[in-house]
Amino acid sequence: MAGSSLGTMFKISTWGESHGKGVGVVVDGCPAGLPISEAYIQTYLNRRKPGQSKYSTPRKEDDHVEILSGVFEGYTTGTPISMVVMNQTQRSGDYSEIANYYRPGHADYTFDSKYGFRDYRGGGRSSGRETIARVAAGAIAMAILDSLNIHVNAYTQSIGPITIDRANLNLENIMQSPIYMPDLEASAKAENFLVEKMAECNSVGGIIECVVKGMPAGVGETVFDKLDANLSKAIMSVGAVKGVEIGNGFECATILGDENNDALYYEDNTLSKETNHAGGILGGMSDGTDIVLRAAVKPTPSIARTQHTVNKSNENIEINIKGRHDPIIVPRAVVVIESMVALTLVDMLFQNMTSRLDKIQEFYKK
Amino acid sequence: MAGSSLGTMFKISTWGESHGKGVGVVVDGCPAGLPISEAYIQTYLNRRKPGQSKYSTPRKEDDHVEILSGVFEGYTTGTPISMVVMNQTQRSGDYSEIANYYRPGHADYTFDSKYGFRDYRGGGRSSGRETIARVAAGAIAMAILDSLNIHVNAYTQSIGPITIDRANLNLENIMQSPIYMPDLEASAKAENFLVEKMAECNSVGGIIECVVKGMPAGVGETVFDKLDANLSKAIMSVGAVKGVEIGNGFECATILGDENNDALYYEDNTLSKETNHAGGILGGMSDGTDIVLRAAVKPTPSIARTQHTVNKSNENIEINIKGRHDPIIVPRAVVVIESMVALTLVDMLFQNMTSRLDKIQEFYKK
Amino acid sequence: MAGSSLGTMFKISTWGESHGKGVGVVVDGCPAGLPISEAYIQTYLNRRKPGQSKYSTPRKEDDHVEILSGVFEGYTTGTPISMVVMNQTQRSGDYSEIANYYRPGHADYTFDSKYGFRDYRGGGRSSGRETIARVAAGAIAMAILDSLNIHVNAYTQSIGPITIDRANLNLENIMQSPIYMPDLEASAKAENFLVEKMAECNSVGGIIECVVKGMPAGVGETVFDKLDANLSKAIMSVGAVKGVEIGNGFECATILGDENNDALYYEDNTLSKETNHAGGILGGMSDGTDIVLRAAVKPTPSIARTQHTVNKSNENIEINIKGRHDPIIVPRAVVVIESMVALTLVDMLFQNMTSRLDKIQEFYKK
Amino acid sequence: MAGSSLGTMFKISTWGESHGKGVGVVVDGCPAGLPISEAYIQTYLNRRKPGQSKYSTPRKEDDHVEILSGVFEGYTTGTPISMVVMNQTQRSGDYSEIANYYRPGHADYTFDSKYGFRDYRGGGRSSGRETIARVAAGAIAMAILDSLNIHVNAYTQSIGPITIDRANLNLENIMQSPIYMPDLEASAKAENFLVEKMAECNSVGGIIECVVKGMPAGVGETVFDKLDANLSKAIMSVGAVKGVEIGNGFECATILGDENNDALYYEDNTLSKETNHAGGILGGMSDGTDIVLRAAVKPTPSIARTQHTVNKSNENIEINIKGRHDPIIVPRAVVVIESMVALTLVDMLFQNMTSRLDKIQEFYKK
Secondary structure, X not given: OOXXXXXXXXXXXEEEOOOOOEEEEEEEXXXXXXXXXXHHHHHHHHHHOOOOOOOOXXXXXXXXXXXXOOEEOOEEOOOOEEEEEEOOOOOOOOOHHHHHEOOOOOOHHHXXXXXXXXXXXXXXXXXXXXXXXXXXXXXXXXXXXXHOOOEEEEEEEEXXXXXXXXXXXXXXXXXXXXXXXOOHHHHHHHHHHHHHHHHOOOOEOEEEEEEEEXXXXXXXXXXXXXXXXXXXXXXXXXXXXEEEEEOOHHHHHOOEHHHHOOOEEEEOOEEEEOOOOOXXXXXXXXXXXXXXXXXXXXXXXXXXXXXXXXXXXXOEEEEEOOOOOOOXXXXXXXXXXXXXXXXXXXXXXXXXXXXXXXXXXHHHOO | OOOOEEOOOOEEEEEEOOOOOEEEEEEEOOOEOOEOOHHHHHHHHHHHOOOOOOOOOOOOOOOOEEEOOOEEOOEEOOOOEEEEEEOOOOOOOOOHHHHHEOOOOOOHHHHHHHHOOOOOOOOHHHOHHHHHHHHHHHHHHHHHHHHOOXXXXXXXXXEOOEEOOHHHOOHHHHHHOOOOOOXXXXXXXXXXHHHXXXXXXXXXXXXXXXXXXXXXXXXXXXXXXXXXXXXXHHHHOOOOEEEEEEOOHHHHHHOEHHHHOOOEEEEOOEEEEOOOOOOOXXXXXXXXXXXXXXXXXXXXXOOOOEEEEEEOOOOEEEEEOOOOOOOEOHHHHHHHHXXXXXXXXXXXXXXXXXXXXXXXXXXXXX | OOOOEEOOOOEEEEEXXXXXXXXXXXXXXXXXXXXXXXXXXXHHHHHHOOXXXXXXXXXXXXOOEEEXXXXXXXXXXXXXXXXXXXXXXXXXXXXXXXXXXXXXXXXXXXXXXXXXXXXXXXXXXXXXXXXXHHHHHHHHHHHHHHHOOOEEEEEEEEEOOEEOOHHHOXXXXXXXXXXXXXXXXXXXXXXXHHHHHHHOOOOEOEEEEEEEEOOOOOOOOOOOOOHHHHHHHHXXXXXXXXXXXXXXXXXXXXXXXXXXXXXXXXXXXXXXXXXXXXXXEEOOEEOOOOEEEEEEEOOOOOOOOEEEEEEOOOOEEEEEOOOOOOOEOHHHHHHHHHHHHHHHHHHXXXXXXXXXXXXXXXHHOX | OOOOEEOOOOEEEEEEOOOOOEEEEEEEOOOXXXXXXXXXXXXXXXXXXXXXXXXXXXXXXXXXXXXXXXXXXXXXXXXXXXXXXXXXXXXXXXXXXXXXXXXXXXXXXXXXXXXXXXXXXXXXXXXXXXXXXXXXXXXXXXXXXXXXXXXXXXXXXXXXXXXXXXXXXXXXXXXXXXXXXOOHHHHHHHXXXXXXXXXXXXXXXXXXXXXXXXXXXXXXXXXXXXXXXXXXXXXXXXXXXXXXXXXXXXXXXXXXXXXXXXXXXXXXXXXXXXXXXXXXXXOOEEOOOOEEEEEEEOOOOOOOOEEEEEEOOOOEEEEEOOOOOOOEOHHHHHHHHHHHHHHHHHHHHHHHHXXXXXXXXXXXXX
């Protein structure tokens, strides 16, 4: 089935494998008149590139984006925008070993179960390189949101046991932390923790938080295409994510109704909420306050420790995964989460435009 | 936008408001040849009906389902199955008060923001009664899964601070607990906790866990329509859910790679896993082991305590919500979560049938 | 597969069989604020009811529509509108004969091939009664178009060999002709032809033309969701239609480029075209002039003449179809074609609203 | 809106403009295990390349396809297949003139109406080069159909007033006729007609017919996603097509019921039909006999004759379109129609696989 597309009115279709010729995306439904350049897209891709810090693989992946269609004289034309990042080195190597066993925590076994065989070079379609396409498309979504004064910021909330102190949270810190933590004190501690676990040939998980400011109220559909439902799908579709929560999320299960409800009040003619446990979404629609959500990211499954698994001859074996792998996925995934949120918001903003007849009449009045 | 449909190959479209003429669902894409009766659907609806225990509203809602199409001589025909539950009492009442203010934790304000006005009688489209349609459709999905030897069981994992002890977890306990907890000791404690909070006119949240047994490996699509992504959307689309996790979920963020990876092994020619942190899903596809997921459910927002909010004249006011409301949503939502999981699994099982050319050739061989 | 839904932003899902409990439709994506009543919908349904003239079956089908959701205090709320027409007489009869053979020109054999069995009472899902749902939904689409000053008119262009003379074409004649022909002279001739063929127990086909006035330019998507492509699908999905053409349609295949091109010119600052061979659509988008299209409708397949066919025991047999069948489908299908056009136009108008960034910015400006 | 995708289970998304960097397509939902090569795809593209005969533009467009993903060791992997044809010469030229006026019969005016501006170099997205993407994807669909013993053949039925004589129709003639006519006598006449009209700087239309052999019965969905409805959309979405008909099409409007019905009979235990006016489709489902359909293709709108039109300064002007344009679109469109039919058939075959529970149970039996 065709599961490589996302969105209804603002739709992306991605393609490409880690060790094929490249990865890419077609963005369909981008409105005409948006200024876009390869240089702009590249700034987003650079945030997920490996080798940006010592906490990511030192592999050389100079991901250079090329726009093949849909942009004319610097502006989008309203037609599909095709973007491609060619794989610069056809990483050949010897994959005969990896082809014959199933790596724990990877999709090797499930791919073989589904398709009967798999592209065994690297992760194939389930490689982290697939997220290049999401980020390239996400950059376009971010530009649309920016033009509407809506701003999306994701950052590392925790790495293993180290969590940010909200008293120290400052979005301006994000780009100063090599692991994109908005609390530089926690960042330093987390870096130490990472160095320690890297030395042990182990890997680490963490939590990414994302905040959206400036979202108008009433966006999201009321039953299945709820804003939070579509955000959850988008975020859970990122490879290593195993949990999603909106607002206070799982905490809501442990507190009482009078604590959890966000009281409304007017101050200076502006509607506000005393708290934001709802994370800016009620009944599947934005309520005009900050949207807040979190994604739990598992530790990198590829580790250089001995692991038990099976091979395709139905034998129990021991393996040691070689190569240079990220000790943690979280920092490079921050821009991926940001992208998935942006892509979803644009689609829901677009879908929302036909909610009221008076607005449609105004749109088409002659 | 049309956000009241879910699914691609097995699709449901729901309609209806809490205080309108009724609620219903059209199930499109149900295969021909499935035995279905109103009595069977009713057994599922009865599990979400109010008044089943003292922990739910004593409101009388005798939800009787009627099948209007798609079933002939006891079997589905392959055409759309329309089911309706008429609202038996057109609850009139005086809604002038509720029409003028925004209840905290409810979708009143967001509805008005989106549509310019709202059906202010009860929750309208965002009422819990909307889930009747999900459960009626879910019952059909469960029957399909049953015919494929796939079994879905949801239950209450925790209520407020009271959580089941996995040593006591027994699926056969579920129907013996008035709050659907599979650990009867925890159930008794949770009931005491509920009684206490009800006396304080407060409400309580909790967590629902769902386990799927018998799922074949390789089901789910590899990028956006991942099995876990679509499950997350389906579950987060249920009104009061604020968090979703697969397998160990948020716990994965705090443990190390060698702890989190599930080692594979063969025993008696059967592939097994030493652990199931992945919750039965890798790379967005089922791995043949139990699928495990959890949903965080917020406390009922309607409470009989004084709350601060605003009215439509932009004034700050105090309100006391009257009426008979559930002190907790969790028990009645158990069958809703089960339904959303079942609906998603059927859709993904159907989508998966075109993954391999050899299987398609076999299907169409003459 | 779920093939009973149509539309992306304005979506309908239909259900029901000719001899089941009823037929109905869920309209999802109707904007809030549209005044709608059962009486209004009924005026459209009455146009397709049988027994309106001597050229349709005298069967009594008093199709009374009921709105079950989505309308509050006379206005649409933005939530799904569920409409149902119950079958008033559960027509029992003896279907054992029809159950055992395949009627020529009907979907009996294909239904059995697809589903393994069929609801053999009447046409089941492929009955003309299925179009009730299309017309009820179409009435809502017409109300939206009306509010935008867009007007859709369909009429009978030809019946068998009798075609209207365009010199006599007057839309005001349509409702005065029992067969909805806008040229009353041709209508009289066609009525005579029909009477003659009815006496011979035969049936007749014809062509329905549809004209849309007031459509803004630029509506339609540029590649697959072209306005003409989606109109063709909508129209060809009506049971008895075997051909669709836009503008001069098949005639374009026989004339030369300089004849076929529509020259543009300005007169009194208004852009006009010397001809309209394109039928108001260029490159899949409306050009601001009248949209013109035609549907070829086959003769009613149920005729009271001896026909050759086969039964389910693989025997060659002769049959005589009893019962009261329309001698011609065309007049009752006029409002169905009008509905399919209206449904498509609304969906495309809605999809078009995100074509330009400046318009989106204006929509969301705070 | 995102109108550049087609299909549900077998989905294509196209991109690219005539004078941009290239055109391409992502095929999502192709099953794993299909042998595919660039050389194979190229054979289809070569059939639509210009310069294959003196009846097409002598422009040099050496369309070379490259497969970027989804194929591993010669077989499809089940993941998206991305194919690209780069535009070899960045045709610069001076477009200032064409940028300022609207060519009759082209989408210039409608593009500007929709998007506010357009890529004025050549036809942009509405250029015939967009069909390259359809044909590359269609080649994959043809390979799938071939593996199921289903065969699709399109050919030129008529050019201007010259129509094939069905007595002379031989599919083996198609590739021997430079204009793909299966009746070589008619082909010679049509060539003379073309030469004559080319000398007059005019252009010519025609009709393409397509026949599908080997289609199993029961494929197609019963209401909106009827096989003929989806075929009509696919074919009408091809730029120059203005009419579509199934079986006898518009002829059905002029004949009587007893003539139009196709009588069924058994001969040698094989079900047959005395005629095939239905074109192999009844009730929207294939009936197991040949599927027959036709598309009316308009004359090339670009002609070197003086034409009246308007410019963007609202002035009436005269133009002469320069450049080397095809005098007829039909022959190069034959493989495009074949592709659109193949793409639709594969999607409908895939959707059909969940029609019966017993077949689903067999598919998933352990």
